[in-house]
Amino acid sequence: MEQAVQEGFTLAEYELEVEWGYKKQALSLAKDFDIALEDKPEGQWRQLILDKAPQPFKDSSVFKSIADTRVMGPIRSEKYKS
Structure with a gap:
């Protein structure tokens, strides 16, 4: 999430979902x-x-x-x- 903020995203504007894998996690941002x-x-x-x-x-x-x-x-x- 820190990286998304550094890249310019305002997290409060999105639905957030963290996908957990064996070695890493991925952050998905969704906005309708x-x-x-x-x-x-x-x-x-x-x-x-x-x-x-x-x-x-x-x-x-x-x-x-x-x-x-x-x-x-x-x-x-x-x-x-x-």
Whole structure:
């Protein structure tokens, strides 16, 4: 969590989940927002994703390769919560 804060994330804005492995842990950050991509041309959905992404992601190498991405979906999912 300290590393996420150092990279610019405000943890109070996200749902946090720590995944424990045998040798390491991984921190997952989740934040809900709606983006309607079904009716948008391909160029517009890329811009919507960039506009909605948190700043630390915008600064990462992930978004430098967004021109190579493709729409694969929509994908519907649910997460079990106890």
